[in-house]
Amino acid sequence: MSFKDLNHDILQDELSDHPLQKIINQQSLEDGSHWKWYLRDLDTLGIDQVMRFSDFLKFVWSEKTIKTRRLSNNLVAMCRYETDILLKIVIIAAIEATGSTAQRAMAQVGDELQAVKNKRCFYISQHHVNVENAHFQFANENCLLNIELSAEQKTKALVLVDYVFDSFTECMDGLMQYANQHKFKELVAKPKYALPR
Helix, strand or coil: CHHHHHHHHHHCCCCCCCHHHHHHHHHHHHHCCCHHHHHHHHHHCCCCCCCCHHHHHHHHCCHHHHHHHHHHHHHHHHHHHCCCHHHHHHHHHHHHHHHHHHHHHHHHHHHHHHHHHCCCCCCCCHHHHHHHHHHCHHHHCHHHHCCCCCHHHHHHHHHHHHHHHHHHHHHHHHHHHHHHHCCHHHHHHCCCCCCCC
16 A cells, blocks of 8 residues: 555656656556555455454554565655656666566466456456556656666666665565465454454
8 A cells, every 4th residue: 555655645746847757657647546456356355354443553563564564665765765867767667577576476366366266356467467568658668768877877776676676575575474374264264353463
């Protein structure tokens, strides 16, 4: 859900007339709406369980989710405070590269769920992959192909890309660790969601 804020609050700059910012605005406008599919999938899969608000807050800000929050905070900080528009595009392209890999893996899970449960998902699905491929602005912008980075920009760009990839890796490792400790059946079998102890 933090990607909603990253796209709408951090990446969008409607006051800028910079042509590269206009590309970023188009990209973030599209990406900033995919959270709706995620919530829809939770409902479709029957895992949108009732939870006390205070329990939800304890969970979201617990050690169990620290790596996910750290990823969000890292991406927001990188995009908020990077003043070089070219390096901001490097950060966004690195985020898109990690997202593309994750979405293809999720699409396989979505296909399996649809085959087994006859329930169509939108976020964890080929639908999401297709939409991403269709709108990915950076891949279709000729002006980006002609940009040359200075030696200093190249050095910083490599550091930024590594940092994005490292942040996503840490987050995914944390999610995998959590998934291995909590069985899906346990979550959907309970009439009311309780925090795992």
